[in-house]
Amino acid sequence: MESRHQFSLDKSNSFSVKSVCSTIYFPKSVADLKQLPDLSSSHFYILGEGSNTLFVERKTPTIIKPNFRGITVSDMASYYVVRVGAGENWHELVCTCLAKNIRGLENLALIPGSVGAAPVQNIGAYGVEFSDFCTQVKWFEFSSQTIKVLTNDDCRFSYRNSIFKQNLYNKGIITEVEFSFPKAWRANLSYAGLNELEQSSTAEQVMKKVISLRQKKLPDPNKLPNAGSFFKNPIVNEQTYTKLKTLHPNMPFYPQNNGQIKLAAGWLIEHCGLKGYSENGVGVHEHQALVLVNYESDNGTDIVALAKHVQQKVHKNFNILISPEVRMITEQGEKNFADLTVEHER
Numbered sequence: 001m002e003s004r005h006q007f008s009l010d011k012s013n014s015f016s017v018k019s020v021c022s023t024i025y026f027p028k029s030v031a032d033l034k035q036l037p038d039l040s041s042s043h044f045y046i047l048g049e050g051s052n053t054l055f056v057e058r059k060t061p062t063i064i065k066p067n068f069r070g071i072t073v074s075d076m077a078s079y080y081v082v083r084v085g086a087g088e089n090w091h092e093l094v095c096t097c098l099a100k101n102i103r104g105l106e107n108l109a110l111i112p113g114s115v116g117a118a119p120v121q122n123i124g125a126y127g128v129e130f131s132d133f134c135t136q137v138k139w140f141e142f143s144s145q146t147i148k149v150l151t152n153d154d155c156r157f158s159y160r161n162s163i164f165k166q167n168l169y170n171k172g173i174i175t176e177v178e179f180s181f182p183k184a185w186r187a188n189l190s191y192a193g194l195n196e197l198e199q200s201s202t203a204e205q206v207m208k209k210v211i212s213l214r215q216k217k218l219p220d221p222n223k224l225p226n227a228g229s230f231f232k233n234p235i236v237n238e239q240t241y242t243k244l245k246t247l248h249p250n251m252p253f254y255p256q257n258n259g260q261i262k263l264a265a266g267w268l269i270e271h272c273g274l275k276g277y278s279e280n281g282v283g284v285h286e287h288q289a290l291v292l293v294n295y296e297s298d299n300g301t302d303i304v305a306l307a308k309h310v311q312q313k314v315h316k317n318f319n320i321l322i323s324p325e326v327r328m329i330t331e332q333g334e335k336n337f338a339d340l341t342v343e344h345e346r
């Protein structure tokens, strides 16, 4: 199995901060996975394309970067089954599917990252989530050294969450994802911005629109380093929502199936006056306040300090605690945002 020592991660994280790992492994087969050392009592982190990860310190723990490849398609009577290696790039998968007239993922175009990372946080955008089409996930369990197959239900998908972040955290590695795409297709135009398209639009037209919406609001990490939405949208109970809505009648809100209400963290941050705010070479993006950007810092702690400031302001103004969707990695492994302390003058 390919591995490297003293490997610079500067180009392996979309925030472009400087960090080095003592060892990185690139498994691309089950045989490779079986060669990994026993990491159960040490710190390690499974890295995709580094587009939802912040290296907080100059050193990281051992890194495993799955490199499973391949896309296979089975043409069934009324649907397609698509199996994809965890190391494939997400947006390339969306484009490959559409080129073969396999429709469904068009609303998820241009999301950075790898296919193996998609189930972990159940990526979602423009009214569609990964879990809408995923039928199963293949996962290599460290303890038994075997592949387990998890059905969609087994994965316990919810908003930006799954079993891979919970009970199965660091107990194994996703190797392959399987989707089912019905041939009978209808454009999903429910999300604001897409509803200006005709219901008769093709999947290519939907994808083009999604790409243009994303490019307008979200900075390209290759030009301005960032990790997309830094915080998750908070989900609150009806009582909290009603109180806030009375004070802020224009506040956007999204009722959930369970009676709770999702609020827009970007709106909350903007209404603290933080849109476009910057300090120490990092800032809150000027077009989408949910995105923190790195103008010229090489240091993950500058981003943590800014994120703490944003979190505190939102808490002070709205009494709502927003929490990061970005994963915080220190030399001692992944840490809760609340447990990170930063010395910082403002």
Ligand code: EPU
Binding pocket: 124, 125, 126, 127, 191, 217, 218, 227, 228, 229, 230, 231, 232, 233, 252, 264, 265, 266, 267, 268, 270, 275, 287, 288, 289, 290, 325
């Ligand atoms: N809004 C503001 N100010 C801002 C940003 C947003 O007022 O600075 C308002 C918007 O006007 C809108 C609402 O907040 O009324 C929601 O904004 P938007 O549609 O831009 O989406 P979002 O909730 O901020 C989520 C996802 C994005 C995804 C978009 C589109 C999360 C954490 N983020 O953002 O995902 O692309 O919806 O579906 O759920 C990502 O996870 O990295 C990501 C980019």
